[in-house]
Amino acid sequence: MKGQGFTRRLGFALQGLKRATGSERSLRTHLGAAAGVLLVLLLTQPAPLWWAVLGLAVGIVLMAELFNSALETLIDHVHPEHHPEVGAAKDIAAAAVLLASIAAVVAGLAFAVDCLSG
Numbered sequence: 001m002k003g004q005g006f007t008r009r010l011g012f013a014l015q016g017l018k019r020a021t022g023s024e025r026s027l028r029t030h031l032g033a034a035a036g037v038l039l040v041l042l043l044t045q046p047a048p049l050w051w052a053v054l055g056l057a058v059g060i061v062l063m064a065e066l067f068n069s070a071l072e073t074l075i076d077h078v079h080p081e082h083h084p085e086v087g088a089a090k091d092i093a094a095a096a097v098l099l100a101s102i103a104a105v106v107a108g109l110a111f112a113v114d115c116l117s118g
């Protein structure tokens, strides 16, 4: 269904977010962490650059989680049987989430060091 209006496409995206949040515990965990980061930013009121850095870090983790969920949903539907290549695809998607999470932790640590050093 190409050429849908913006409001309808926004509705599809929000539906996807709701569906993924309902079915993926790790996404709910990351959304909780994102809320925690937002709270810290609101409390500490750092320079705008930190809002950008931490906002991007959190956004990339959530994006990786959502792509991971989309891939798992698609694979499980198209190929429900066990297969080494299916396992590899899922492992690679999980690796993307892991790397994004490590990068976000590094950004968080740099922020903490910056806060503590004044």
Ligand SMILES: Nc1ncnc2c1ncn2[C@@H]1O[C@H](COP(=O)(O)OP(=O)(O)OP(=O)(O)O)[C@@H](O)[C@H]1O
Residues within 6 Å of the ligand: 024, 026, 072, 079, 080, 081, 082, 083, 084, 085, 086, 087, 088, 090, 091, 094
């Ligand atoms: N159909 C399959 N064929 C081969 N290996 C699979 C298959 N499904 C899952 N696996 C292996 O099991 C691991 C976990 O798969 P699963 O679908 O439970 O992902 P998950 O990330 O643990 O799921 P969730 O995010 O829902 O907790 C995969 O990373 C893969 O190594």
